[in-house]
Amino acid sequence: AAGMFLRLLSDIQWRAAHPKWRRMTGSQRSTSTTAEPHPLSLPAQAQVVICGGGIMGTSVAYHLSKMGFKDIVLLEQGRLAAGTTRFCAGVVSTARPVSIELKMAHYSNKLYQQLEQETGVQTGYMKTGSISLAQTQDRLISLKRIASSLNVMGIPCEIISPKKVSQLHPLINIHDLVGAMYVPEDALVSSANVSLALATAASRNGVQIHERTSVSHVTIQKGRVTGVETDRGRIQCEYFVNCAGQWAYELGHSGEEPVHIPVHACEHFYLLTHPLQEPLSSSLPTIVDPDGRIYIRNWQGGILSGGFEKNPKPLFTEGRNQLEIQNLQEDWDHFGPLLSALLRRMPGLEALQIMQLVNCPESFTPDMRCIMGESPTARGYFVLAGMNSAGISYGGGAGKYLAEWIVNGYPSENVWPLDLKRFGTLQSSRTFLRHRVMEVMPLMYDLKVPRWDFQTGRQLRTSPLYDRLDAQGARWMEKHGFERVKYFVPPGSDLLDLDHSKTFYKPDWFDIVGSEVKCCKEAVCVIDMSSFTKFEISSTGDQALENLQYLFSNDLDVPVGHVVHTGMLNEKGGYENDCSIARLSKRSFFMISPTDQQVHCWAWLKNHLPDDSNLVLEDVTWKYTALNLIGPRAVDVLSELSYAPMTAEHFPSLFCKEMSVGYANGIRVMSITHTGEPGFVLYIPIEYALHVYNEVMNMGQKYGIRNAGYYALRSLRIEKFFAFWGQDLDAFTTPMECGREFQVKLDKGMEFLGQEVLLEQKQNGVYKRFTMFILEDHDTDMDLWPWWGEPIFRNGRYVGKTTSSAYSYTLERHVCLGFVHHFDEQTGEELVVTTDFINQGEYEIDIAGQRFQAKAKLYPFSSLFAQRRRKDDVELSGYQRE
């Protein structure tokens, strides 16, 4: 390894000795002699093989080796940091709307800052700060929201006036600005050198780095990674990490068992100029002008400016057609609008001379968030890719989390928003990806308002009732590729078109959803909830029950026909999933989980269930259409259709029975509604869906039945303090922390996953507590609406963030749900959160910098429950569906 290291260092020295410019023009001939003969042959085996020598691969190698892994091999098909990393603009920016991304960027910044000192490799780190400009009030609101979350994380950040902007950056035209956000600690680096520094450190820690070595495919046996085939031979390994950047998709598909990694490349352009007459200071802050779709940083006395245009150019849809990324064609006509925006922002640059227009491919993902984690089908196959052009900002943090994932089984933070398992095979179509990334790339700088839906790649998975509902005015949103109704626009009512309905304030559907909620409360509504993930688990003997008892915290040994709400917990007692399980027979169970659990839950069960041919797990999601009948008259509709008594005496809450509805037989009826309202969910074999729907609507007419959508459901569940998995609940939240102790049967007579932690929490208390907040002085018509992620203040001190919120039409108030922590005033140490701590505080919720008084509650309003609650058979909790 010593030889390898020396070679690497000489390489780095060469790179450092040349101005960045030369390397960007892509002349590599001068180094071909040093790179030619491979000094070392590949090892026959290693613990971890990382594919990809860009910022991601080197960061994973760096962190893995720091965490004590010794036997690591990093393979790079070309040269280190020669792909997208080489062309990266090098802006480290922490202003990210998603909190986990913000944390990654923050960590990266801290890491890069000390990297030069640690490794001796010049990284070009310069703390310049960044200024994000707002040309509109809406943009300013979105910046204020980010500023709030940066501030509570202790990252300095302020909203500044246009005048202040011109003091910080002399070249900026401020006439069209309404304000800006200043993040003084954002930085600039040379991303290639950061990557080389990480490689150097990793190499010192024993990581073997082999350039000019291509991985042809990964071998997988019995669902586990066994090795890697390269053009220089085979390496056996336990873990494989795919950091192949824009080639990650192809690499994932190269083996016999494909690993679906939904990334697609787009061309990305930025401009380099010669220095100004009076060269720009290298400490000048980076400018982000999202309304102009551009960013501008100082670069060697001149500027570097790129952006995210409205009409991106996707490429490599058909696959790889070159080894290293050569400099693609400059396309000035394409860059024109961005150049206009640049000159509008900095008119003084007119006379500045152009050096080059750089075209470098960046990879994008279907939801603008990066992809990390373990393959759901191949254990030991890890992925870190799809950085949506923020690779350098995420590089450090993402590498750290992935290393933790490999070493500890899970990262130290909840990374579900970035987890590969949020996608299925359906997001892996090249056509889908091509169309979606064309929408995603401009979105990077589009205004992100609450309840945004993607417009491309739609109508992929639909209920059989789709056309019927659409004809009745349904407006749709999408989850995991499935179309779901938001609300129904009554005939004749004229909603704003999409662009104009974007708002941070009261949305135009407010009254529509209000009337759907009212109908749920007073009569009966139908919501198509077919998108839920549905599994059946059955066995020849007691294996199903025994295994489920271990995997779920509630007691599933209930009489046949009962429905149990339960968490699927990990060793730390955190929610991997939150579901309802019906016992269909002694030996079979029907499990309902959130829509986006389809891949994750399947993988979790597969990994935890024994390999036993007598125990069958089946995904029956596609087999059933689910209709949720919500409201006091649901019972009347159903009993008329089935000629069966449906009253509470005959059909108690949390009960499941197969029955006939209309002509159709074998309908699984469950007395749950996921809202706390009375009613039933009907699981209908899909060929009967239209029949049953028609019967329900016809019969329901006299009871005032109408269609409703998910927005009504959401309002109902939030006002009743129901937590949803994926929004409120995650792998770091235990039932004890969200008031669901009653769903945990510590004494069910057998051991289950997470039991120890829950026992410990039961005895010693919890460190965060799920709390409901009722906004007090918030004017629904005039004030900004809460969304999620708003900081919560207790007696003026930050204690946590909201996770979801909705307007309660019953309380006529906004309700926010969120977690309250107890940080020690002096040390910041986390303390136990007691009921008294919650109850004895004065609370405020910060919406885009404006604080609203809020009343905290640990229990829902009992007045909201139509039926009297009995201790056991109430659905007080449960649901996650969103």
Next chain:
Amino acid sequence: FYLTPPQVNSILKANEYSFKVPEFDGKNVSSVLGFDSNQLPANAPIEDRRSAATCLQTRGMLLGVFDGHAGCACAQAVSERLFYYIAVSLLPHETLLEIENAVESGRALLPILQWHKHPNDYFSKEASKLYFNSLRTYWQELIDLNSGETTDVREALINAFKRLDNDISLEAQVGDPNSFLNYLVLRVAFSGSTACVAHVDGVDLHVANTGDSRAMLGVQEEDGSWSAVNLSYDHNAQNEHEVERVKMEHPKSEEKSLVKQDRLLGLLMPFRAFGDVKFKWSIELQKRVVESGPDQLNDNEYTKFIPPNYYTPPYLTAEPEVIHHRLRPQDKFLVLATDGLWETMHRQDVARIVGEYLTGVHHQQPIAVGGYKVTLGQMHGLLTERRARISSVFEDQNAATHLIRHAVGNNEFGTVDHERLSKMLSLPEELARMYRDDITIIVVQFNSHVIGAYQNEE
């Protein structure tokens, strides 16, 4: 006072017309894909005319532009009648007989032409009977003549042109009992019109031209660039051969007076034309017809005026020059246009603008900075200009409209300048003619696949 872009567009698009040759089973068997045409008036009313029709009894398509002078009556009559004369000239003997028998026995007539007309392109209802009778006389003569030979397109075109002009002249001499028609035939004969007509049949393209309108072929070179090939000669003072011809036809004594100030007899710009009997009839005939004509004719100074140095009429002919061209796959389009276009644009620019328009402008050369010293401001200016060029293309769904936009709106850099366009289009009627002429354009697009297939067959 400026016109907004939508106002400009509504003016430019008022007369645009497009025709796509229908496809059969997904295949277009015609060498013509279709055509776009448009007119922009400068005179009020416009004196230009256009025609397009498909020959139904023979193969081929006819397209023509007609530039009238001294009124629009002659151009109107030629635009209505010339294609019938051409179609009849092309018909085989049996078909002529069949048609004559049908007329004789009062049966329904075989349709000869399918017209492709803009709603503003009208036919005179009143004169149709008169025109029909003249045409019938023509085909009766053709039947009697029956040469038995297959019809040559060149000859047919020349015969048709000459015959129609002759009929125009005769009708005016004979007069008509109906006073409206009597005045009409006189106005037709005393006004004039040029004609530039294309006949496309498979790979055979014939252009018959009389006067100073022009036909131009757009050819795409192997490197993707565009060049222009002339398919007509202008009949005016700039054409030496034409001047020579006129001089040959008259005694040497008139040599000096024949062409003055680049005009025929110092009066007429085109050296060949339909109508214009003032340059064709003897002085006696002119006087007799004018005196016996209606009062309106007598009141008109122009008709009474005899050209100076008028010794040996006729000085003018409608006989066309015919050019035959075998279409090749690289021949992408044909532009027929009146001189209003050609006096503002060079044919090379016409070829490029139409070519880029038809191929979707993707051939705009990409810009590369290379080693040049370019500032951000310069690049911005360049890109803005290129964008304007592209956006003006996307504004137009019609190649002829696009060409007119350039002809009227081009600035010194060859790009459409909205301000200029707006000024030119908002000129008051009485001033418009001083800044521009009527413009009439037909752009015929060829089907290279069909043409290629024809070539391979041979």
